[in-house]
Amino acid sequence: MEEESPRLWLLSGVVVVILVVVIGGYLVFRGGSQSKLTIQSIPNDLTLTLDGQQIAANGEVKVKSGEHTLTASRDGFQSYTQTVTAKGGDPLKVKMYLYSNGPAGRTWVQNNPEQALEAEAEAGRRYDEIQKRLQAKYPVMRELPYIGPGFKATYQASKSDPDNPEAISLKIQVFSPEGKTKALQWIEGHGYDPDTLDIIYTTK
Incomplete structure (x- = not known):
């Protein structure tokens, strides 16, 4: 038994080295594809x-x-x-x-x-x-354009991320004093959270 132990350790070491070489070579080849x-x-x-x-x-x-x-x-x-x-x-x-x-x-x-x-x-x-x-x-886009009581909702290129062609701002054009409040109610009524939207309010 004592004579076999060194042989077993040697054999185990050879197997480990082979596995390391094979796996390492595969990863190097894959990474270099x-x-x-x-x-x-x-x-x-x-x-x-x-x-x-x-x-x-x-x-x-x-x-x-x-x-x-x-x-x-x-x-x-x-x-x-x-x-x-x-x-x-x-x-x-x-x-x-x-x-x-x-x-x-x-x-x-x-x-x-x-x-x-x-x-x-x-x-x-x-x-x-x-x-x-x-x-x-932005699922809200499916609702646009929309004209509500005292406001109009459309969208435009993102004001906060203007260089990103796949980012938008929700544009709310307000016509009356209660227009902004009505717009927020409309947004929330359709299941959207105003805090997650980039909203621009304008009177023009």
Whole structure:
């Protein structure tokens, strides 16, 4: 028995080392997996960066697992930033479409009508997707616009988080002295807590 004990300890040690190597190698390999990111841009000559490094506006690039930030810009167009998350080597597809907001952009639109129409269609899809997410996040939107006694309820871009396209403020336009009170009663009557909403009161 005394002679077998060292052998058992040695065998156990070998097994532990093998397990550590196998599991460690798996975790390293898994953590180092890369995903193929396919990018389509309009205009196709825009400047595109991935995590601050310039890359081709169209084509494929390998990215490691985790969050990555794409930023597109061009003279005459509104810049656009999108965050993507790569997981386990799964392929990703991103459309970086910009929309004109200046003379150079409007000239480009006139000279490239097909790409402009495709970008416009994508804008419609983005809007619909954002509206669905907003309504899921802010159910009160389903009640808007609403005109009540002494007030009108609508919504606008968030005043407290203006850079977030998926955040809103509930705008209450007050017409009479009791308008604010009536608006709060209306909000609570529909099962919403005013303290959880970003509410803006205005008389305009």
